[in-house]
Amino acid sequence: MTSPLVWRISRESARLIGYKCTSCGWVSFPERKRTCKRCGAAPAEFEELQMKPFGKIISFVIQHRLPEGFQTPLPLAVVEFDEGARVYGEIIDCRPEEVQVGLEVEADLRVMYEENGLDIYSYKFKPRRGSA
Amino acid sequence: MIDFGEHFSMSLEDMIEEAYLNAIASVDKGLDPKEIEAAWYGTVYPAMGNSGLVLSHATGLFGIPITRVENACATGSDTFRNACFSVAAGLYNVVLVVGAEKMHDEPGGLLQRADLKRLWMGRGVTMPAFFGLRATAYMHKYGITREQVALVSVKNHHNGSLYPHAHLRFECSVEDVVNAPYVSYPLGLYDCCPVTDGAAALILARADIATRYTDNPVYVLGSGLATDSFVRGGDLTNFRASQNAAKQAYETAGVKPEDIDVAEIHDCFSITELISYEDLGFAEPGQGVKLLDEGHVHLGGEKPINPSGGLLAKGHPLGATGAAQIAELYEQLRGEAGPVQVKNPEIALQHNVGIGRFATGSVGCVHILGR
Amino acid sequence: MVDIASYGVYVPRYRIKAEEINQAWGRSGGRGEKAVAAPDEDVLTMGVKAARAALMRASLDGAQVEAVYFASISSGYAENALAAQLAGLLGANQGVSVADFGLSTRSVTSALQACTDAMEAGRIGCGLVIASDRLIAKPGSDYELSYAAGAAALVLAKEGFASLGGFSAYSSGFVGRSRAEGQFHGTVDERFVMQQGFLEHISLAIQDLTKVMNITLDQFGQVVLHAPDLRWGNRALAQIGLDPKKHVSTFAQIGYAGCASFLVDLAYALEKLTSLRKILAVSYGPGGSDALALSVEKQPSKMHGLMTVEEQLNQKEHVSYSTYLRYSRLLGGPR
Numbered sequence: 001m002t003s004p005l006v007w008r009i010s011r012e013s014a015r016l017i018g019y020k021c022t023s024c025g026w027v028s029f030p031e032r033k034r035t036c037k038r039c040g041a042a043p044a045e046f047e048e049l050q051m052k053p054f055g056k057i058i059s060f061v062i063q064h065r066l067p068e069g070f071q072t073p074l075p076l077a078v079v080e081f082d083e084g085a086r087v088y089g090e091i092i093d094c095r096p097e098e099v100q101v102g103l104e105v106e107a108d109l110r111v112m113y114e115e116n117g118l119d120i121y122s123y124k125f126k127p128r129r130g131s132a
Numbered sequence: 133m134i135d136f137g138e139h140f141s142m143s144l145e146d147m148i149e150e151a152y153l154n155a156i157a158s159v160d161k162g163l164d165p166k167e168i169e170a171a172w173y174g175t176v177y178p179a180m181g182n183s184g185l186v187l188s189h190a191t192g193l194f195g196i197p198i199t200r201v202e203n204a205c206a207t208g209s210d211t212f213r214n215a216c217f218s219v220a221a222g223l224y225n226v227v228l229v230v231g232a233e234k235m236h237d238e239p240g241g242l243l244q245r246a247d248l249k250r251l252w253m254g255r256g257v258t259m260p261a262f263f264g265l266r267a268t269a270y271m272h273k274y275g276i277t278r279e280q281v282a283l284v285s286v287k288n289h290h291n292g293s294l295y296p297h298a299h300l301r302f303e304c305s306v307e308d309v310v311n312a313p314y315v316s317y318p319l320g321l322y323d324c325c326p327v328t329d330g331a332a333a334l335i336l337a338r339a340d341i342a343t344r345y346t347d348n349p350v351y352v353l354g355s356g357l358a359t360d361s362f363v364r365g366g367d368l369t370n371f372r373a374s375q376n377a378a379k380q381a382y383e384t385a386g387v388k389p390e391d392i393d394v395a396e397i398h399d400c401f402s403i404t405e406l407i408s409y410e411d412l413g414f415a416e417p418g419q420g421v422k423l424l425d426e427g428h429v430h431l432g433g434e435k436p437i438n439p440s441g442g443l444l445a446k447g448h449p450l451g452a453t454g455a456a457q458i459a460e461l462y463e464q465l466r467g468e469a470g471p472v473q474v475k476n477p478e479i480a481l482q483h484n485v486g487i488g489r490f491a492t493g494s495v496g497c498v499h500i501l502g503r
Numbered sequence: 504m505v506d507i508a509s510y511g512v513y514v515p516r517y518r519i520k521a522e523e524i525n526q527a528w529g530r531s532g533g534r535g536e537k538a539v540a541a542p543d544e545d546v547l548t549m550g551v552k553a554a555r556a557a558l559m560r561a562s563l564d565g566a567q568v569e570a571v572y573f574a575s576i577s578s579g580y581a582e583n584a585l586a587a588q589l590a591g592l593l594g595a596n597q598g599v600s601v602a603d604f605g606l607s608t609r610s611v612t613s614a615l616q617a618c619t620d621a622m623e624a625g626r627i628g629c630g631l632v633i634a635s636d637r638l639i640a641k642p643g644s645d646y647e648l649s650y651a652a653g654a655a656a657l658v659l660a661k662e663g664f665a666s667l668g669g670f671s672a673y674s675s676g677f678v679g680r681s682r683a684e685g686q687f688h689g690t691v692d693e694r695f696v697m698q699q700g701f702l703e704h705i706s707l708a709i710q711d712l713t714k715v716m717n718i719t720l721d722q723f724g725q726v727v728l729h730a731p732d733l734r735w736g737n738r739a740l741a742q743i744g745l746d747p748k749k750h751v752s753t754f755a756q757i758g759y760a761g762c763a764s765f766l767v768d769l770a771y772a773l774e775k776l777t778s779l780r781k782i783l784a785v786s787y788g789p790g791g792s793d794a795l796a797l798s799v800e801k802q803p804s805k806m807h808g809l810m811t812v813e814e815q816l817n818q819k820e821h822v823s824y825s826t827y828l829r830y831s832r833l834l835g836g837p838r
Contacts, residue, residue, distance in 0.1 A: 005249060013251060014592045026364070030252055038364045059272070059368045061264035062317035063256060069248045071542070071837045073317075076256050078265055078362060086363045087252040088491070092541070093516055096317075101272045109551050109592070110543040111838045112255070113248050118583065119545050121592075122251040129818075 006120055013122055016053060016107065018085050019046035027051075029085035053107035054128060055081040062096050069113060075099040079125055081107075093126040104128040133332035133459045136299040136447035144175075144182075144234040147331035148190035151230060151452075155333035160346040163226070163335060170197045170218060171228040174211030175451035176204065187230055205400060205486025206357070206497035207231065208332070208454025213355050213497065215336055225338050226345075231455030232331035247490060254490030260316035260324055260401065262487045267318050267403035269368035274418035276406075278318055282309035283424040284402040285322045288438050291431055292445020294471040297456075299328045299447035309402070323402040328447025332456035350465045353479070354385025354500035361493045369418075373496035374398075374411035374485045381481075381498035382413070389413030392435060392500075393477035394464050396457035398485045399442040409437075412483060412498070431472060439464065439472040450486075457482045458499065465503050478503050505619045506663030507797065508629075509563070509804075510770040511556030513549045513654040514757055514815040515540040519827045521648045527824035528643050535733070537758025539822060540637050540652035542830050543838040546575045547585055549654035549763075550635035551592050557631065557656040558593065560806045565594030568658075570621055570630035572614040574604040574762040576788075577636045581684060589633060600627060604762075608636075608729065609788030611762035612795065618659050619667055629660045636761030639831050641687035649732060651758030655766030664801035665773065668781070671712035673704055674791035680731065681789055697735050702742055704792035705729075705785045709743060712783075712794040723796070724780030725772045726750050729765040729787040751775060756816045762788075771812045773803050 011017060012030035019028045022045040026038035029051065036044035060077035063070070075091035077099065091099050092108065105125035112122045134150045142150075156163050173187040184198030203210040208231035215229045246261070247254040270276060286306055292298040304322055312320035335345075342349035358376035362368060382388060389412060397412065399405035409420035414435065423429045429437040440446045440460045443453060461480040463469045482499040517540070521533030540549065550573060558565060571593065573586040586601035602617060604610035611634040618630040635654035640646035659667075679696035682688045705728065713720060726749045730736035733754050740747050751772040753764070760767065765786045772782055782797040805811075810818070822830065829836060 003249075006251070009251070010591075015594050037361060059265040059269035061261045061268060061319070062314065063246075063258065063261055064314045064316060065244050065260070066246055066256060066258065067244050067248075069837050070246070070256055073314075074256060076261055076265075078368065084365075086365075088255060088257055089252075090256060092543070101268065109548045110541075111545050111548060112251060112543070113838060115249075118580075119547065120249075121548060124543070 003115060016051040018049040018051050018083060020049045021046055025084070027083050027085040029081070029087065049083055051081050051083045051085065053123070055079045055105055055107070055125070057099065057101055057103045057105060058086065059101055060091065060099050062099070077125065079105060089123065089125040091126070092124045098127060133297060133456045134330060135297045136328050136330040136449065136456070138236055139329040140236060142329065144232060145186060145190035147234070147329060148187060148230055148232045151232065151331035151333040152191045152228070155335050159335060160348065161344065163345060165193065167226045168193060168196065168228045169224040169226055171230065172199050172201055172211045172215040174201045174207040174229070174231040174455065175233055176202055176207050177233065177450070193228070203486065203497070204488035204495050205398065205450055206454060206484040206495045207451040207486070208456065209458070209482060209484045209497040209499060210357060210454070211451070212334060212455060212458055212499065213357060216352050216355060219336050219338055225341055227336050229334040229336060229455055230331065231452040233449035233451040234329055235327045235449055236329050250490045253492050257491040258316060259487065260319050262491050263401040263404055264316040264319045266368050266407060267401070270403060270407060271318065273367065273369050276421060278310050279306050280421045281323065281402050281406060282306045283421065284399060284405045285309045285444055287424060287430055288399060288405070288442040288444040291439050291472055292441020295439070295441045295446060296470065298441040298445045299326055300441070300445045319401055319403065325400050325443040325448040328449050330447055330449035330452040330456065332452045332459050334455055334458055348466050350462045351502050352499065353387065353502045354381040354383070356380025356384070356498045357496070359493060359495045363492055370407055371411050371485050371494050371496055373494045374408060374483065374498070375496070377496035377498040378412045378483070381500050385500040387479055387500060391479050392481045393479050394439065394461065394474045395435070395437045395481040395483065396440060396442070396460050397437055397481070397483040399438055399444050400448055402444065404485065405438065405442065408483060408485065411496070412481065431474070436474045439469065439474055454482065454484045454497065458501070461501050465501060504661060505622045505659055505667045506661065507657055507665040507667065507773070508660035508663030509557045509561035509658040510773055511553045511558070511560060511656045512767050512770045512812045512815060513552035513556065514538050514767070515544060515549065515652050516818065516820055517541065517822050517830065518819045519822055519824065523824050524647055533648065535755040535758070537649060537651035538653055538760065539827055539830055542832050542836065544637070544652070546578045546635040546637055546654070547588060549637070549652065550589055550633045550656070553635065553654035553656040554589060554593055554631055554633050556809055557658050559809055560804060561658045561660070563629070563658065566596050568593065568595050568599060568629055568631045569627035570600040570618055571595060572602050572604060572618050572630065572632050574611040574614040574632070574634045575636050576605050576608055576610070576761045577638050578605070593631070607788035607790050608731070608761045608765070609786050609790060609793060611765045612786040612793035615657070616670060616793065619670070622659060622661070629658065632657045632659065634762035634766045636763045638759065638761050639833065642828065642833065644687070646688055649759040651760045653757055653760035653763040653767050655763050655770050657766060664803045665797045665799040667795060668798045669712055669716040669796040671708055671715055671794045672791065673708040673711060675704065677704065677791070678789040697732070697738065701730065701735050701787055702739055705739060705787055705794070706743060708785060708792040708794035709783070712796060716796055718796070720745060720783070722781055723783040724749065724778070725776070725782045727765065727768040727772055727782065727784040728752070729785060730754070731759045753816060767812070773799070774812045776802065
């Protein structure tokens, strides 16, 4: 990573580390917070939380118009991790028709963009498929 | 205000200048620019180099306080709100509000603006996507079809076809809306507002001296503003920012949703208007479509909404939008709205809901005006 | 003692058939298929997945790993720190030993050897060896039929299910296939490289191993050969006198993924194991060959929730040549 923007959240982002407010249970991810966005506690006490790479789609769109750098049509969702944190995520490894509200997804490490010739990594989401 | 549209030949300052001159000319008993004691300027882009100085250079108003306001798509209405505070506080007798946005100096406009690098946040999230996510959630929860959502576009394009200042002046059918190319599924092209240049100016005076300028003043009865974020939880079928702003505005005005005779509300996308019916208390959750089915919100209905054609037809030059809505309601309350005049309205509501902070936050702003 | 405590494999979801490639170039026929990475996958994303699978199978936390050694010939970087990035993504402690290996597909066994050495020296107790490659061949070339993507990882520990019994290296100045930075593999006399390079080097490495270990070839129950071409592998079996049934290869299903192919095949051999036996695994690349002997003492654990190699080979989606070309990113385009 070459930019402070990525570096600041790199530990949390790479390893899915969230912070849980001890007064209301809200989970901040990937930002490390001292105030709570749900209950407004200030200062709030947060516990570090190792999240699992699983969540579900709260809502989605299929993006047809995006600037250069994105492949379209692109399914894009609000994903809620099982631990409660909410993020935007691209849905991969499935046909656009498969994407639906409530679909269980798994976070999957991917290259997001390039900066100065370096691949910058984060997670996209793929449908959670059963395994034997 | 000025005609909204694609003003390739006009600069941002040209548009502000024209809106300003139109506002002065509209004062019934006349106004000397020297009477303007302060001004508020609302605009969204760009962040740098577009301060209150732009308003000075556009209007020749130097030597007085001019403050730039930016609050996402609620910029125009929040600019107005801040100007109101100064007058209500008794600091000034007469102040100017200008909202303006040049959307056409950059190719593509906002339709395709999305961040590539804001991981977990705004990456890939365009404006149509942000509202499209609401549409999917709303349609999923209440079993609403794209055809039903399209009724908003059909109504507003009808109104826009009549309104002289509107950018898009054509009618469209439900079929036109659902068959248009997708921008961000489930939203198609006609579910989206166009990319529009525009500016609007308002002149505010202390209530007790307003009659020096006109015998027909419009009064600001209430105002509210609130922020929210979906990361806090809850489903995506409403905007709590709008709900809280509306609550504040109704309380300060001492009126109820049923008292509203006409409203200009935020329909950046078809779904936004439908959800806003519910956020503003005009319909119960999930029941917004009924207002459209029954013609309740159409021109000639009991509570016409967006007689100007709304953002969908009139256009949505971000910083100008809220100010223009207030200008339209000013005309409505004074009976000057011409082909889109609503029958004898007494209380009007203006509403914006915007997104910001890399598409993770929303801001709602509501004003209530009366004769 | 150095044992293999776990393995992990990542095979990308997409495949292209040799026939589809041939068709695009106006040729007919073609056997087998190869794995294709999505445009937003690279050697690091694939390597992380293989490594996470290996850690999960061993019920290990990233913080318990004391070495992360990474081998790849296709990272595309002249300067970067992939092993260290991998260590960070896996949650290893900052004191972890990291090293990047490359320049030859044989470097996968250099990494394995380095990790073994560190363990035998008592410097570390648990190490992770990861190999990942995403080979892109010149469109229209013969290599295009086989160059593929994939990753695999091994956890080495003091106690595992298979012991690394012997190791033998054979190095020469022979190069064969090679590639300059940012370029495709050049065309070489493939028969020359197969005979004087591949066959010669693996034979001598194997010969040395059997001598050192005082063992005969028939004592090996399974054989992994690091062949960049199916025919090379078959020729080697015949020449060395090995039963083709003992040969474990994923080549026909996923093609050749450089450093990764060696570990993918080794993992597949471990997974397919029905009885406890010895495995012969021979790597090859420019510069030489390494042969190693594994003694399997226990059945590796089957993990619930972890895809087997077999499942990964079978869970696939075929793509057209135009999609393949887009995924290769030879034309640029979005990730």
